[in-house]
Amino acid sequence: MSKYNRRDFSKLIILGGIGYTIWSCANDKKEQKGNTTEEDTTPKMPELLPDHIKIYEKADAAYQELAVRFNKRIQQAPTFIAQCFSTEGVVAAMKFAIFKDVKVVVKSGGHSFEGFSSTNNGLVIDVSAMKKMQWNNDHSIMVETGCVLKELYDELLPKQRILPSGSCATVGISGLTLGGGYGFFSRKYGLTCDSLEAITLVDGNGNIHEEIGKSAILKACKGGGNGNFGVITKMEFRTYQAPKYFQAFRCKSYKLDTKRAKNLLKTWFELAETLPKSSFSAFVLNGKTLTILITNYDERAEADVLKVYNALKKISNKGTIGSKRALPTALKTFYGVQHPLYFKNACAGLYKDFSEIEGCIDDVIEKVISTSGLIYQVNTVGGNVNTKSLEKRSVFPHRGLPFWSELQSYWEKPTQEERLVTAFQEIQQRFYDHGIRKHYRNYPDINFKDWQTAYYGKYLPELQQIKQQLDPDNRIQHPQSITV
Ligand SMILES: Cc1cc2nc3c(=O)[nH]c(=O)nc-3n(C[C@H](O)[C@H](O)[C@H](O)COP(=O)(O)OP(=O)(O)OC[C@H]3O[C@@H](n4cnc5c(N)ncnc54)[C@H](O)[C@@H]3O)c2cc1C
CATH class of the missing domain: 3.30.43.10 (Uridine Diphospho-n-acetylenolpyruvylglucosamine Reductase, domain 2)
Structure with a gap:
């Protein structure tokens, strides 16, 4: 240059x-x-x-x-x-x-x-320096796209408002929303992008677009907007009444072998399907140790949540019920690490139920428990995410799949990378060979083979049309940006 x-x-x-x-x-x-x-x-x-x-x-x-x-x-x-x-x-x-x-x-x-x-x-x-926020009324807020989640929550929570978004403090609201976005409140209020009502976008030729309502560009940015056809500079979100408290339940199991881990996973899948919409759960297998997290924020649903927790506790080594905390305090406990890390994370498939992975899960679990530092996690999404009217206004294709899995690995020195990433890729290959091919755009893997359909499914042609309209010279691009 x-x-x-x-x-x-x-x-x-x-x-x-x-x-x-x-x-x-x-x-x-x-x-x-x-x-x-x-x-x-x-x-x-x-x-x-x-x-x-x-x-x-x-x-x-x-x-x-x-x-x-x-x-x-x-x-x-x-x-x-x-x-x-x-x-x-x-x-x-x-x-x-x-x-x-x-x-x-x-x-x-x-x-x-x-x-x-x-x-x-x-x-x-x-755009990370663009952090203005402005309320349009008591439930709608305009956010510039440099805001990170903790900044947004600092604005929303004192006003007793929430957005169904992620939990990690320094994740950007724009990157998260443009690929879908999910978190503790999604089963009730939908994906983060479902609350996106208007955007300002600068296209690949430098033209400004204000998009609202039934706009095809707005729709494309609800699940397909990450670094593809424009720079979104402002987002307007609808927000919701914050719950009065937030509670976490945990079950722990130690020194697992493949058979026991698989049984726990199968039972968790069955029970997780019965959880109320105010409840989120994650199955987190970290080497030989399993943590099952269940959260809830609605007193009326507590009995159903306790039923699931008690059933899981019976087959775990330990169970703990956290206290009912005020939402701002509780959310901070999930803020996570806020400084850069060495890691490889990626989606490991979105599934309908356990039967989709039953035929390959022994191999996956075997690899995870024999590779210290590898984490296999499955999260419950589903609930109101799977709503026809929301689907119509977005390009998120996997709403009928309530279980979202991810592989994670973190290390401290570059020399530790090869062992973990090799095991990581072996698991990804095993899932691929088994036919697990639907993935969450915000958990990309550079090695996904059919990534455009894996992320966007039937909406790919629609997104390619928007790409052609807004960025015909393919000025905006990264290794997995939409190609025409
Ligand atoms: C620690 C951690 C925790 C996470 N937790 C969750 C979670 O709870 N829920 C969840 O759904 N996801 C979660 N994610 C995934 C997260 O949603 C994605 O990594 C997201 O894309 C990050 O957005 P960002 O703005 O921070 O990143 P960036 O790296 O800045 O951007 C990510 C992508 O979005 C594009 N992009 C960003 N801003 C714009 C914009 N204004 N206009 C156009 N394109 C843009 C970028 O070009 C890039 O392709 C997590 C990720 C990490 C690392």
């Missing part, structure tokens, strides 16, 4: 320590040829006003800070990072990319499992 040259950047002003701020560079006039006026279609250097955008290169101190991603396993070095502070800043960033003829990736919370919010050689449009 060539550096700025004198002709392109005749009025380039370098502000020490904060990168390049270009005030006014290009000849914006139309070219005169004889008596006719022809539109000059040559890309122009956009005006980069410092209140709206700053562009950094590798030598800048700010570049180093902005290049950090949550997954330390994936190190990439973009040519430029455009830190944007407004929709206008994002427009300028897109025009800068067109002018420099580089590809674009979008970054918000930086939690992509596979580093899809960074790139080598291209431009990162970084």
Whole structure:
């Protein structure tokens, strides 16, 4: 990539320590040829006003800070990072990319499992500094897309409002929502994207779109919007009355062998199907240790939850019932690690029930319990996520599959990676061979073979059409962005 040259950047002003701020560079006039006026279609250097955008290169101190991603396993070095502070800043960033003829990736919370919010050689449009929130009324809130979950919860919870979203503090609300988004409240209120009512989007040509209601673009961003065809700068969400308390139940089992772990999993599947919509559960097999988590926030459903908990406790080594805590306090206990880690996580399939994995689960469990550091987790989603009217307004294709699984592994030193990632891939291959091919877009695996259909199913053609409409030059791209 060539550096700025004198002709392109005749009025380039370098502000020490904060990168390049270009005030006014290009000849914006139309070219005169004889008596006719022809539109000059040559890309122009956009005006980069410092209140709206700053562009950094590798030598800048700010570049180093902005290049950090949550997954330390994936190190990439973009040519430029455009830190944007407004929709206008994002427009300028897109025009800068067109002018420099580089590809674009979008970054918000930086939690992509596979580093899809960074790139080598291209431009990162970084919206993480855009954090304004504004209430439209007592239940609808406009959120700029740089907000992370804990910032959003700090705004919602004091007003006794919730959004059915994830639990980890530093995950970006935009990356999460654009791929679907689920958490403790999803079985009652749907996916996070189901509460998305309006967006502002900058397309691959730098045009601004305000989308609301039955817009096809809004629909495409509800499950298919991650770094595919535009940069979403604002989101408007409907919110819900927060529950008065939140309670967690846990069952633990130790030193498991394959047979016992499988029996526990089978029983958990059967019981989890009977949980009320106010309840979420996760089966977390970490090596030979199993934790089953059940949560609830509705007193009227407590008897049903206790029935499941007591049945699981009987076949576990230990059970604990947490106290009923105020929601803000309880949610903080699930905020998780907030600094970058070495890890490989990915979806391991979305299933209807245990029968879908029965034929391969012995091999999977065997591998997990013989590989310390590997985690196999299944989560309950389902409930009201599987609602026809919600499906109609989104592109999330897997609503009929209430069990969402994931593989996880974390390590401290790069030398530990190979052993874990090899075992990880063996499990993924086993699931694939068994026909498990439906996956959650927000838990990507770079090795998924048919990832477009795995993530988007029947909605793929619709998404390809939107890609063609909004980003015909495929300016916005990462290794698993939609291709036409
Ligand atoms: C520790 C951890 C916990 C998690 N917990 C949950 C959970 O509870 N529930 C759940 O559903 N998911 C969860 N996830 C997955 C999470 O939803 C995805 O990783 C999500 O894509 C992260 O979004 P981000 O903005 O933080 O990441 P980024 O890396 O910034 O972005 C992720 C993807 O979205 C795109 N993108 C981000 N912002 C925009 C935008 N404004 N416009 C267009 N494209 C954009 C990026 O280009 C990239 O492709 C978790 C992930 C981690 C690492």
